[in-house]
Amino acid sequence: MQSVVYYDYYDGRLCPIWYVGYLEEKDYTKDVLYVPVQCPFQPLNEFEESLGVSVFLSELIVNTQKPNCFGINIRSIRQRTEMAGISINNICSLVIQMGDLEEVLHMARVRWKTICTQ
Numbered sequence: 001m002q003s004v005v006y007y008d009y010y011d012g013r014l015c016p017i018w019y020v021g022y023l024e025e026k027d028y029t030k031d032v033l034y035v036p037v038q039c040p041f042q043p044l045n046e047f048e049e050s051l052g053v054s055v056f057l058s059e060l061i062v063n064t065q066k067p068n069c070f071g072i073n074i075r076s077i078r079q080r081t082e083m084a085g086i087s088i089n090n091i092c093s094l095v096i097q098m099g100d101l102e103e104v105l106h107m108a109r110v111r112w113k114t115i116c117t118q
Contacts, residue, residue: 001027003035005098008044017044019096020052021072028088031075034066037105052093053081060096060104070105072096 001021007014019039027033061071078088 001033001035001094003039005039005041006044006047007041016041016098018047019098019101020047021094021096022048023091023093027074028078031073032061032071033074034063034069034071037068037070048093050092051086051090052095053077053091055094055096055100057100057104060100062104070101 001023003019003021005016006018006020007016009015010017021033021035055072055077059073059076061073063069063071072094074088077091077094081088081091
């Protein structure tokens with residue numbers, strides 16, 4: 001999966017808005033897809049309009065065995081899209097709000113910091 005972070009102006013300054021992953025055929029068969037946290041930034045006006053699905057906060061996964069990556073619960077997204085009558089094979093992109101991603105990554109960092117200091 002190739003990924004990009006789209007940014008736009010918010011309160012007069014540039015801010016990351018969406019983390020978008022563009023799916024490849026092999027990605028559809030996985031239960032969890034791990035992707036790197038870091039990826040290129042592009043302006044929001046370059047956002048590619050294609051069939052995409054929002055990734056819920058509950059579908060984001062942190063695995064301590066995969067540092068600098070986060071997981072996306074593809075199985076959950078597959079079930080959700082099929083309930084809506086859409087095959088996941090027709091989905092071109094996964095759209096994650098940066099606020100959700102930051103929250104999950106921060107929660108994981110705080111949890112491990114607490115464990116390590118006990």
